[in-house]
Amino acid sequence: MPFIPHTEEDVAEMLASIGAKTIEELFDEIPKELVSDQLTGVPPGLSEMEIARLMMERATKDGFYQNFIGAGAYEHHIPAAVWQITTRGEFYSSYTPYQAEASQGTLQLLYEYQSMMASLTGMDVSNASMYDGATALAEAALMAVRSHKTSPRILIPQTVHPVYRQVVRAIVSNQNIEVVELPFCTECGQILPESLENSVHEEFAALVIPQPNFFGVLEQVDALTDWAHSRNAFAIGMVNPTALALLTPPGEWGNKGADIAVGEGQPLGIPLSSGGPYFGFMACKNELVRQMPGRIIGRTTDLDNKEGFVLTLQAREQHIRRSKATSNICTNQGLMVTAATIYMSLVGPEGLRRVAAQSHANTLELVDQLEKIKGVKRVFSGPIFHEATLTLPAPVAEVLSKLKQKGILAGLNLQEHYPEMGNALLVCATETKTADDLHNYAEALKQVLS
Numbered sequence: 001m002p003f004i005p006h007t008e009e010d011v012a013e014m015l016a017s018i019g020a021k022t023i024e025e026l027f028d029e030i031p032k033e034l035v036s037d038q039l040t041g042v043p044p045g046l047s048e049m050e051i052a053r054l055m056m057e058r059a060t061k062d063g064f065y066q067n068f069i070g071a072g073a074y075e076h077h078i079p080a081a082v083w084q085i086t087t088r089g090e091f092y093s094s095y096t097p098y099q100a101e102a103s104q105g106t107l108q109l110l111y112e113y114q115s116m117m118a119s120l121t122g123m124d125v126s127n128a129s130m131y132d133g134a135t136a137l138a139e140a141a142l143m144a145v146r147s148h149k150t151s152p153r154i155l156i157p158q159t160v161h162p163v164y165r166q167v168v169r170a171i172v173s174n175q176n177i178e179v180v181e182l183p184f185c186t187e188c189g190q191i192l193p194e195s196l197e198n199s200v201h202e203e204f205a206a207l208v209i210p211q212p213n214f215f216g217v218l219e220q221v222d223a224l225t226d227w228a229h230s231r232n233a234f235a236i237g238m239v240n241p242t243a244l245a246l247l248t249p250p251g252e253w254g255n256k257g258a259d260i261a262v263g264e265g266q267p268l269g270i271p272l273s274s275g276g277p278y279f280g281f282m283a284c285k286n287e288l289v290r291q292m293p294g295r296i297i298g299r300t301t302d303l304d305n306k307e308g309f310v311l312t313l314q315a316r317e318q319h320i321r322r323s324k325a326t327s328n329i330c331t332n333q334g335l336m337v338t339a340a341t342i343y344m345s346l347v348g349p350e351g352l353r354r355v356a357a358q359s360h361a362n363t364l365e366l367v368d369q370l371e372k373i374k375g376v377k378r379v380f381s382g383p384i385f386h387e388a389t390l391t392l393p394a395p396v397a398e399v400l401s402k403l404k405q406k407g408i409l410a411g412l413n414l415q416e417h418y419p420e421m422g423n424a425l426l427v428c429a430t431e432t433k434t435a436d437d438l439h440n441y442a443e444a445l446k447q448v449l450s
Contacts, residue, residue: 011023063407064407065404065407065408065409066407066408066409066433066437066440066441067272067409068366068408068409068410068411068427068428068429068433068441069409069410069411069412069426069428070216070386070387070411070412070426070427070428070430071161071214071387071412071426071428072133072161072163072164072214072264072266073264073266073272073275073278074242074266074267074386074428074430075272075430075432076242076267076269076355076359076430076431076432077355077431077432078269078270078271078343079269079343079346079347081342081346082269082339082342082343082346083269083339085342086335086338086339086342090105091105091106091109091335091338092335104308104309106334107297107309107310107311108309109337109338109341110128110129110295110297110309110334110337110341111297111298111299111309112341112345113126113128113129113337113340113341114126114127114128114296114297116341116344116345117241117281117283118283120241120244120245120249120344121237121239121244121249121250121251121261121281121283122248122249122250122251122252122257122261123249123250123251123257123258123261123283123284123285124251124283124284124285124286124289125283125284125285125286125289125292125296126281126282126283126296127282127283127292127293127294127295127296128294128295128296128297128337129265129279129280129281129282129294129333129334129336129337130262130279130280130281130282130293130294130333131279131280131333132264132276132277132278132279132280132333133161133164133238133262133263133264133265133266133278133280134161134163134164134167134168134264134280135167135171135280136262136263136264136280136281136282137160137164137167137168137208137236137238137262137280138167138168138170138171138172139171139262139282139293139327140206140208140236140238140260140262140282141154141168141171141172141177141179141205141206141208141236142171142172142175142177142293142326142327143260143284143288143291143292143293143326144205144206144233144234144236144259144260145172145177145205145206146291146326147205147234147288147291148205148206148233148234150203150205151202151203151204151205151233152175152176152177152178152205153177153178153180153202153203153204153205154168154172154177154178154179154180154204154205154206154208155180155182155200155204155206155207155208155233156168156179156180156181156182156208157181157182157184157191157208157209157210157213157219158181158182158183158184159184159189159190159191159210159213159214159215159217159219160208160210160213160214160238161210161214162214162417162418164238165179165181180200180204182196182199182200183195183199184213187380187381188217188380188381188382189213189215189217189379189380189381189382189389190213190217190218190219190220190380190382191209191213191219191220191224192220193220193223193224193227196224196227197227200231203231203232203233204231204233205233205234206228206233206234206235206236206259206260207224207227207228207233207234207235207236208236208238209221209224209225209228209235209236209237209238209250209253209258210238210239211237211238211239211240211243211247211250212240212243212384212385212387214426215379215380215384215387215388215389215426216363216384216385216386216387216388216389216426216428217380217382217383217384217389218247218382218383218384218385221237221248221250221253221254221258222248222253222254223254224253224254225237225253225254225255225256225257225258226254226255226256229254229255229256234259234260235250235253235254235258235259235260236258236259236260236261236262237250237253237258237260237261237262238261238262238263239261239262239263240263240264240267240385241263241264241265241267241268241281242267242268242352242355242356242359242386243356243385243386245349245352245353245355245356245357246353246356246357246360246385247385249261251283251285257285259284259285259287259288260282260283260284260285260288261281261282261283261284262280262281262282262283263280263281264278264279264280264281265278265279265280265281265336265337265340266278266279268339268340268343268344269339269340269342269343269344270336270339270340277333277335277336278333278336279333279336279337279340280333282294289313290313291326292313292326293326293327294327295311295313296311296312296313297309297310297311297312298310298311298312298313354431355430355431356385356386358430358431359385359386359429359430359431360385360386362386362429362430362431362433362438363384363385363386363387363388363427363428363429364384365429365435365438366388366427366429366433366438366441366442367384367388367390367427369438369439369441369442370390370427370441370442370445371390372442373442373445373446373449374393374449375392375393375394375449376390376391376392376393376445376449377390377391378390379391379421379424386428386429386430387426387427387428388426388427388428389414389421389424389425389426389427390411390424390425390426390427391421391422391423391424391425392423392424392425392449393423393449394423394448394449395423396413396414396415396423396424396425397413397415399425399445399448399449400413400425402448403441403444403445403448406444406448408440408441408444410425410427410441410444410445411425411426411427411428412425412426413425414426
């Protein structure tokens with residue numbers, strides 16, 4: 001956002017309007033002994049040209065890397081118009097209003113966002129976003145337990161993102177909710193429905209079903225959803241929104257569809273930005289809507305038959321529910337949701353499908369080239385989306401370090417979270433990668449391993 005400084009005339013006019021002679025006079029309530037002298041450690045002011053030069057030099061020191069890391073945060077192309085519109089003052093400075101009439105534009109945008117997310121997930125209703133994907137999953141677990149009423153137990157496969165599992169435990173552990181982790185098939189990388197029949201004997205409130213899972217493998221969502229429903233439990237779909245452009249949405253899984261769908265919205269026009277801010281999404285069936293946390297925006301007409309947008313079902317502790325609130329969520333990631341709404345509007349269904357298809361094709365091509373290198377193998381036989389797990393014939397940490405020196409961020413070392421898998425590496429290629437990028441990665445890995 002461009003910096004537009006006030007002129008001395010502007011400052012003088014503003015001070016005159018409020019009846020102050022100097023800016024210092026605005027802070028005269030601060031005791032003089034607490035007021036600091038001149039800031040000697042602050043360098044003198046620079047011109048716009050000098051600032052631009054300084055920032056460019058500092059950015060250059062970071063270097064430029066080809067990024068093949070996924071693991072829940074993905075480097076997608078973001079059309080320039082997305083953030084050009086998002087950072088307009090009307091959106092950039094607005095806040096989700098407490099009074100519905102305060103900002104019809106913001107409410108309309110959130111209503112459009114909800115409509116798009118409900119369509120993308122195949123669910124009946126979406127809320128106006130969550131903090132991020134991990135907390136959205138935790139809120140879905142709480143929502144399922146509240147709705148189930150008889151069991152405080154949640155089944156979460158080990159194929160769910162390990163950080164997400166940690167967040168869920170941190171949020172629900174003090175609410176007498178038991179989180180049961182399910183092992184996966186080490187050959188195909190999936191949760192096998194037949195294995196659940198033999199290992200799960202106690203009642204549970206919900207089964208979390210990732211699609212794709214943390215390893216990039218596609219789960220047997222239809223069978224898992226039907227299995228959860230056969231045990232009188234809810235099915236929680238944890239999905240990648242980009243993948244839904246190609247895959248069956250959670251609302252159509254199995255015979256009845258998943259009951260709740262959550263995920264990380266970062267792939268929808270949000271830059272990586274060193275880890276955030278991102279936003280989470282949540283959608284559900286109509287039967288569960290009153291247990292959904294956060295806000296829902298509704299559309300109505302007034303007495304003059306004019307269309308208007310309103311906050312509805314805002315079951316928060318700041319509102320009338322108080323102690324009966326479904327969650328203590330107090331806002332949403334409004335700016336991120338604005339960007340995601342604009343992104344989805346610009347690329348459209350066909351554009352999102354092409355993004356997903358190209359990402360998938362690039363990953364298959366990358367894996368094919370890497371597997372031609374001696375000692376590099378795919379870990380799992382199950383079908384994948386745009387991420388894959390490989391084993392290397394050398395310690396992954398050393399390989400990643402050497403590839404970084406060549407300007408390549410080659411993937412995520414799985415040693416910390418899955419030490420039993422040995423020298424395992426999680427790689428990802430999105431639509432941003434060219435044929436040359438994939439070839440250069442393969443050649444660089446081949447050199448490092450040899």
